[in-house]
Amino acid sequence: LPVFGGKMEVTEEEVQAFALDKLNHGLSQKSIKDMLIVLKMVVRFGEKQGWLNHVEWKVKFPANQPKATLPILTKAHQKKLMDYLKDNFTFPNLGILVCLSTGLRIGEVRGLNYSNVDFDKSTITVCQQIVDDTKLFLNGRKTTVKDYVKPPKSSASYRTLCVPPIIMTELAERKKQNEYFFKTHPEADTKWKNYVCIGVGGQIKNSNTTSGALKRICRSMGLPVISPHGLRHMCATIMLESGIPLETISHALGHSSVSTTYDIYCGEMDGRDNIRDFLNEKMDPVNYYTK
Numbered sequence: 001l002p003v004f005g006g007k008m009e010v011t012e013e014e015v016q017a018f019a020l021d022k023l024n025h026g027l028s029q030k031s032i033k034d035m036l037i038v039l040k041m042v043v044r045f046g047e048k049q050g051w052l053n054h055v056e057w058k059v060k061f062p063a064n065q066p067k068a069t070l071p072i073l074t075k076a077h078q079k080k081l082m083d084y085l086k087d088n089f090t091f092p093n094l095g096i097l098v099c100l101s102t103g104l105r106i107g108e109v110r111g112l113n114y115s116n117v118d119f120d121k122s123t124i125t126v127c128q129q130i131v132d133d134t135k136l137f138l139n140g141r142k143t144t145v146k147d148y149v150k151p152p153k154s155s156a157s158y159r160t161l162c163v164p165p166i167i168m169t170e171l172a173e174r175k176k177q178n179e180y181f182f183k184t185h186p187e188a189d190t191k192w193k194n195y196v197c198i199g200v201g202g203q204i205k206n207s208n209t210t211s212g213a214l215k216r217i218c219r220s221m222g223l224p225v226i227s228p229h230g231l232r233h234m235c236a237t238i239m240l241e242s243g244i245p246l247e248t249i250s251h252a253l254g255h256s257s258v259s260t261t262y263d264i265y266c267g268e269m270d271g272r273d274n275i276r277d278f279l280n281e282k283m284d285p286v287n288y289y290t291k
Contacts, residue, residue: 009053019036036059073224077223077224081218086166089170092209094171095197095209096213097166097167098112100231100234101163104161106211106228108126108128108157109197109228110205111127111129111149112124115194117171119171122163123160124160126159126254128149128151129151129152129157130149130204131147131150132206132208134148147206156251156256157256158254159252174196178193181198189202236261239252246258246262
């Protein structure tokens, strides 16, 4: 937090101004609160060392902030993206298509293990996620653990979903290539051997790999830049447009309650064109969530 560098005391007014400035620049309240936690830890450490005067502060956030909306592609843009992905089926693009066709969170895609892929039934079961890094207390000290495997976001996030054949075919091909890599590289770390999203050296891929690939595709094709979470949003939108019950959508997305789905997507389709006609039948999530 360079803005506070060189100060002997951090006042409540300064922290309040900092928080509002970050809020005005588009950061979420959660992100800002996380930054303030770090700031408080630094200030308290400085006080113990005799470098700073510690002053308690209480930051207030404006009430009734408008909800941030995720960008979503128009039906023409989506057709362009879908055509590109199906014609350029690389491993990073597989992650993008999984997000779009199943509504999985990016951490859930990273957590896909072949033990949870049923090729006979064309299903995947979500039972874990992988976060890029997390803070854990190890041996009495707070330590950053990278590529941390943890349970899904909530109990409702444990779910089994049907997957389009085109993706199951690519998952099978990736499985063969992964097995070949570890067979020909016996020195490689086998920790991630049974996972879908491994990269060079047999390591689990960072979430930025999928995000970066999606951004590059969008920019190269002149499309609005969206995130993997935006793909999840689009998957829900397709189902909502098609009249799928909120209960079914809520289950597919792994929301903790139907009210969560309602709060996010109620009124989402007002004024939007229907985009499902542009989806290849094999890629339409509606055909699989309603079986």
